[in-house]
Amino acid sequence: MQVAPLPDDEEQRLAKLFSFGVLDTLPQKAFDEITTLASAICGTPIALISFVDRDRQWFKSRIGLDPSETEREVAFCSHAILRPKEVLVVEDATQDQRFHDNPLVTSDPGIRFYAGAPIVSDDGFALGTVCVIDRQPRHIDAAQQQALCALASLVVTLLKHEHSGREESERRAATMLRRNEYLTALSTSGLDLMSFVDTNYIYRYVNQTYLSYWAREPVDIVNRSVQDLLGKALFQTTKTFFDQALAGEQVDFEATIDFPGKGTRHVEVTYLPARDNDGSISGVIVRTHDIQKLKEREEQLRSTVAMLEHKTLEQERFIHIISHDLREPINTINNFASLLAEDESLGQSAMARRNLHYVQAGGRRMASLLDDLLNFLHLEEHALNLKPIDLNQIAEEVQEDLNAALQRSGGRIEVGHLPTTVGDASLLRIALQNLVANGLKFARKGVPPLVRIASKTEGDWLHIEVQDNGIGMHEHQLANIFEMFKRLHSGKEYDGTGLGLSICRRITELHHGRVSVRSDPGKGSCFSLSLPHPTTGVK
Template sequence: MIANLPENEEDRLKALQSYNILDSLPQKDYDDITRLASEICNTPISLISFIDSERQWFKSSHGAKVAATPKEYAFCAHAILKPDEVMMVEDATKDERFKDNPLTTGDPRVVFYTGVPLVNEDGHALGTLCVVDSQPKVLTESQIIALKSLANQVMAQLELRRKVKELDALTLELQKSNEYLERFALMASHDIKSPLTSIMLTGQVLKAKYHSSLDEKGNQMLDIVNSSASSLLKFLNQMLEYSKSYNILTQKKDEFCVNELIQEVLKLVSVPESFRVETPEDLLYIRTSAIALEQILINLLNNAVRYNDKDAGFIRLTFEEKADCYQFRVSDNGIGIEPKNYGKIFEPMVTLNSRDRYNKKGSGIGLSTVKNLVDSLGGQICVESVLNEGTTFQFTIRK
């Protein structure tokens, strides 16, 4: 008797194909499982079979030299019809389904058969782990339990195989993306450097030629233009270097004054005139990755501005030297964050569907980047917030 097709056969076959197991080479891990199944059940043959649209293919065949059989002969094609049950045939010669089956009447003379369906997380039975004998037999309850455990191990191997392949594909895709980003960074830096250099040169010429003709405020504005252009050029060069290697961002360490770095960062952040910014007066010199800390502060300060709905915005930066780390805090009086979202905000591509003071949605990249950088610097980051009152991000950097 030929087995009926399982329900959702098309989906089951797609699931089977997703594991890329059919026609793969023998593997010791699977062979160890079939050998152990035969030992436990005291049967000469044990098989790991998968049922595709036309055949029964064996990933491992202990005690039998067979790679596949026609699907219409397969005992396992019957077993997969009930994914939640173990199918036991004590004597196939007395079973209407199998008594005239070529596998029973001929070689290898399957008289006893027990198959445990191999079921994936979506409930699709892909095949079975089965044991076979040429004599009638009955398995004990403990043998069946052990066989089920071994079937679980087969599925664990299959899931691991699929995840490794998915990871390999993702790694390849990331490599391609990194190569594209590096090329883009090179082109973008070239396009940005030219006008930026022109701004710097023009500012320097104006300062040299007209400083005596300008009042104090005019000279201050020129100084701001020149200083900002210089900071941007330095920042651009650092980011170009980072685009070539992520490790450079966290492994290249320098000794510097945090207060000076904060002032440089504030020049790169568009802080509205109505905002009040408080920074520490005590000097702190640390040795770490300046560009990484710069990136962390830029992201946090930008968020403190963007997600603040107050006319009179307020931002406070503090730092403190601990025994084994440096501790930083960035506080604001913005819109706040619900406690249930504290963990989510550090996940990639999570935006909480909120819009900033400029009615724009975030990219969901900034805070995940901040967390990655803090982690790479051996620190931790956390958030405290009260809705409509403000938020404080606290992070550490290991000494």
């Protein structure tokens, strides 16, 4: 197990974390809603808001996990905070050298998948993460990672709100109550609406923000009753809270208010009992904090969750249609066409045989298209099985699979020495086979195809190159060559579905790599699969 090193700014980072006063506080609904959203967005049973303390990670909110903290040295989040601008994604912890023997992997809770978006303060300190965990390997796409980052940003907003809003207001309220200076303090309370109401429900003070929201002048509010401003119905609703505060209780609640100067706003309201020096209650300090933007962001996140769920459902329906509703009639056409072609008793004319050939060719193309389309769609659900793989063995398997195509074309494949790297063997085999098959297929007339497979490394990158001596492509044709259904030639010239290169691109993207091509018309093309390549630890 690799223990994460301490960040270079560890002491400053801890000081910033401690300044928020969030550690060991009680659960709060706003934070719990964030973990609920994270779990729904990524489809994981476990979601956490984790803060990395000096010797532990502590969970402000947790779903699907009982402990409220773990030791820091086993925490995945200790690794995540080392790169504050990146989401740490571990698709299978058993295959990751940093975590494969971690107690959280080898025993309860049995972590396999982890994704953590750093919670970064405004001045750049990574305090912890919003993370999701599963007990089985999985993959999340870029949209889900972006949503995790948005949730981490929302946590920072809540921390600032809690720190500079409620806690500061309460501290200042306590100070001014003890010193009987609360009216002076109210005038410097920033953007929140502040007011003081006496025991007879009469406004004795309001700040400028209060006046702005209600679009009134001081003479319209001060020394007038709360009912005069709010109206009878709203006053009767809030009177219960006033009475609780006048009885010595602090009251917190949320409300939606239609302010004449600002429109409808969602607000957080705090009623604090104001005490004189002798301890008697002289009125209520009312703090109203505008959380409309916070609510709008929460709604945007809910909309994102709904959109992702709808997208997943539509994709599942589409896959079902392809797998069953389309494949069955295609299989029926191909089977009956084969029977007709083999039945010599029908005495078919030359035209009938030619037309039947067209039916068979079209049926094969359609079946191939359905297979390629299903392969492409299933890539989104594929959990990467990352482990050391021998690329020479992959190349040998590709040659065996394409033996029939080699014999038909009279071509050959030359394989240079390829290294061992880390990747998903089944996916990289599909990508390599697609590129080699294209090299054999797009051959020049009268020229036996030759495909060379080689590799080179540049720093932390491995480039697997597949070069052919085929027809090549013009420069203007290269820009969109990896798009779905992009074909440069008609089906009469060359068979194909236009999905092979799209599948190659997606496979390299799943490996956090890229695919590129260079080509000369009439001379051939060279495709390059560029993958992150570990320089150590691969044997």
